[in-house]
Amino acid sequence: MSAISEENVRGGSVFKDIGADDEDSQPTEIESLCMNCYQNGTTRLLLTRIPFFKEIIVSSFSCGSCGSSNTEIQSAGRIQDQGVCYALKVKTKQHLNREVVKADSATTRIPELDFEIPPFTQKGSLSTIEGLLDRAVAGLEQDQPARRAADPEVAEKIEQFIQKLKKLKDVETEFTVVIEDPSGNSFVENPLAPQKDEALTVSRFKRTVQQDMQLGLRADDDLDEEPSSDLEAMRNEVLVFNTNCPECNAPASTNMKLCQIPHFKEVVIMATNCDSCGHRTNEVKSGGATEELGTKITLHITDPSDMTRDVLKSETCSVAIPELEFELGMAAVGGKFTTLEGLLKDIKDLIVSKNPFICGDSGPTDRVQKLNEFGEKIDKVIAGEINAHVILDDPAGNSYLQNVYAPEPDPEMTVEKYTRSFEQNEELGLNDMKTEGYQEGN
Template sequence: MSVISQENVRGGSMFKDISADEEDTQPTEIESLCMNCYQNGTTRLLLTKIPFFKEIIISSFSCTHCCWTNTEIQSAGRIQDQGICYTLKVQSKQDLDREVVKADSATTRIPELDFEIPAFTQKGSLSTIEGLLDRAVAGLEQDQPARRETAPEVAEKIEEFIDKLKRLKDVEDEFTLVIEDPSGNSFVENPVAPQKDEALTVSRFKRTAQQDAQLGIKSDDDVEEEKPGSDLETMRNEVLVFNTSCPECNAPASTNMKLVQIPHFKEVIIMATNCDECGHRTNEVKSGGATEDLGTKITLHVTDASDMTRDLLKSETCSIIIPELEFELGMAALGGKFTTLEGLLKDIKDLIVSKNPFLCGDSSSTDRVEKLKLFGEKIDKISAGEMDVHIVLDDPAGNSYLQNVYAPDPDPELTTEKYTRTFEQNEDLGLNDMKTEGYQE
């Protein structure tokens, strides 16, 4: 692997944007062993960026002796803090053209056919929905000639199932595609970004100990339970520091944690990590209380630039809606944050526009680029108080907050609504299967 040019490291990022210019996308060639004929072949490596995703490594092997070839895609990023699950309702043939990045740790399911591709049974790939179906069909057809000789009945049943998979590409009936990846490194395209995709549901989840083991992550079994009483009082008065590792360079770092009381609301836990080696900095906000009995929907009518200075707490379970822009950001997209309204809008713009890799590269379309740039300009107008909009914080857990500048009097531009969660919202929060009374019976 030492043949990777050091000039790329010195000259900037090793991961280049996808480009038609051959000088910008020269792969690295390495002589390697062919596992089919055991002669020497050639492996070509390309370090690039996938639009709307992240850095990846594309590898392609070819052998001139036996003509055997193989391709593979690997994520060059770290394993994410949470797993991710994409649920897509395929309703038309246009949905089959959606780009999909499927990591090797992802499980693919089609519930209507009781069909599942388990994790680590296929290598990572960059494809489309149609490409995933074709790959599944090719895998099932591979051993059909041998099955017809040894087990004709099994071969016939598999042939019937292959026909069902092929008919899915005609999209005569709606079907569901589920991609669940505990590493968080898979992706399904939203063709109407930055607007909400009604056919696509994205949810994040905490990995189980078994999934951590499959990914090679050591689970921490030595965490002691927090003691009530004096220890909690100490946390309120002091900044606690504990050792950790930097998520970027894995060097030893320290995380600061502090309990903070937000006026007219509740306690929150603020955690901040700073790495002295690579300079990486991150912060996170967690609610210090339990899940509320009712969800909370906070609506602010932005009428002036002074509204940008309002303090805001966005929990991980809170979604953000701006009706005038037809914009909705789902829960966990920005994580937990304690900031101002202006800071939240800046983070939204960075996520959708400034740090969006789909604004560069050959795969970006002119219409999409213009749409996203126009969206960024509208966010700037809102921040400057030049656009009259409503900003809605919808938190089914009830742990989000937006400052009332008239407190303790009512705020004429701010409304807070309490509502009963739906079954689906309780399911997302893990409350339907949670038993807090009589659990020892």
Template structure:
């Protein structure tokens, strides 16, 4: 870690982009003990950058004496603002080939077998679903000789359970795979991108104080600081220190409470990095969750629609029915931008920043499909494609400018609806008690 700190002080970075032509970005070799035969082997460590994962540390160990090998991957980037849960219904043999990034802090569960791999019991890995099952089987089989000698009954039950895992790997029956990562740095591949994957559901959540303590963000006994008075925030810009999401250098974030005409108050946060020049902004609602959800549908009929102001909260989903495209809540965070700016963000997220469009993860069919999707987004921004944009926000905190105000907009409809139980669950409203909570 001292080497990393020294490089950052000098303004450089030990994390280099992946490139076959970069002779400087070579792995560091360290002689280390083999935990299989207890003789010396070789560990190779590479600090690099790959799409989506930002900075990572890849380590690989090989032993020339017993041929035992092991690989690990660790995130060296920042912890995400929210935790993430992936729920995948594995129905076919093809699903076993989905690529999975599992961080150290992630919990892996298979509800049908009442099976769970707790966090921090395995190192982070870049694998497939089949690889996760193989790793679980290998872990259970590791101590079986000892169990056969000391606890035969337990060994028999574990053998039965191992057989169940192997049957799942062979695709004899479907099952549900749940990966819950409070750090937000795990990932499950969507092979149908940019279309929605019906078998995969992704949900973001706010971490508990206990999860923050596990991740080292704050101590368990740390008390919450009293919030600032809202009235004092309206006329000032608050600044607090943070780290750049791109280069991890110290940066500052500015926060301001702004009133949007004919709507409500929002909090705008902007981060500027003087080291690498990266800039980012995010918008969060400054008010309460509305009693009803809001669904805004705009029919794009003119190029001037691209300049409409738009507020997308982090709970808002985006749909383009003509492209069979749906972007779930929190995917691009809260945004206060124009319609054109939102479409550019969607294109960057799906096409440019997709980790499965480059390297060993990419396939020609997938790359061509995503390239075609990007061309369709370009046509929409150029006004050459007749589509509808749908903003569906169950919290009711999103907004799209009506250019005909105060008259109704003939190309835009706004629908208020009652949230479902599942939507209230995602927003954390089902367990929220506002009356009689002292009883």
């Protein structure tokens, strides 16, 4: 059995990046019991890192005695701050080929068939939409012989449903696949990136107390809300607490400070520095409540100096650049307090450098070229060579773009306030703020 060295564990290099040139990466082999024949088989574990899905553990079991085998995938990274829900309208057979990362905490639904796979009933998997359908069919067919012997009528109804699931792969009619994951660690491919995918809807949501309990983030008997913080103490000092590095998982520290942004509001800035791998990250959350109105900020970039403007992008804010036909949904790059140049570089890294399903040796040539061209256009926007607009749309009203002419109006920037839709209130977890009159009127 190959071993994981102490140096690797402490140095933060346990999780290896996937790459065609890495010939030294070998799985760890462990002798383990086969649950089919109860003889000893072999489990192979590979600790690796996939962008969008953080660190993962890929395991494969095989038994030499009975030939039984299975594979599964588990997230080894941290649980995200918000849950995520992907809704894909499957209209063509090409949609069945989309890559899907499904965590074991995710719920899979097909509303048209009133079909649901509850969370924690399947192991995590890296598959496709077609693979999810095949796995569901295989799970239903597994106990059919016993059902036919015990209750033929029930077995016949399940067989009819199995045929409906199989029929979906012909895509004769449109259907929807919904993957809802409170851990935020599931993912559905957008083959049109960096453009918006009209067939795919991505939304973020705040976990319920019950979901926190399922994920082990809260004790089963802990039904109380988290205690309130001493705001005065936070204003006067930097709070430090221990955490793990999001890149190498080594012990690190996070600094938290409550700051006042001029002409805006208070925000909480959290910065994590890792001494092991040098990784640095910062995250910003609004220090106040959700505003009564949403905010849409549009900046016309007319000069390279615009890149130095301060930007507060909350985790509920989406970013659009109409000239590049680009739109980035809320929470894709998290909450940030940076400059406009920093935000655009983060977008480029997310879409081009860290896209696991398009870049790399296995990525289709046309897609790789398309992503590279998008990266070049982002660079030209930063350099002021492309006349472009940047739109920050935050239904929570907690995002900000610096007005360099303050307190006078900025001739190149417009700020619009708007009333949130019923769906936006749902995404922000404001169900308790919706009255019957609002629901009926909207």
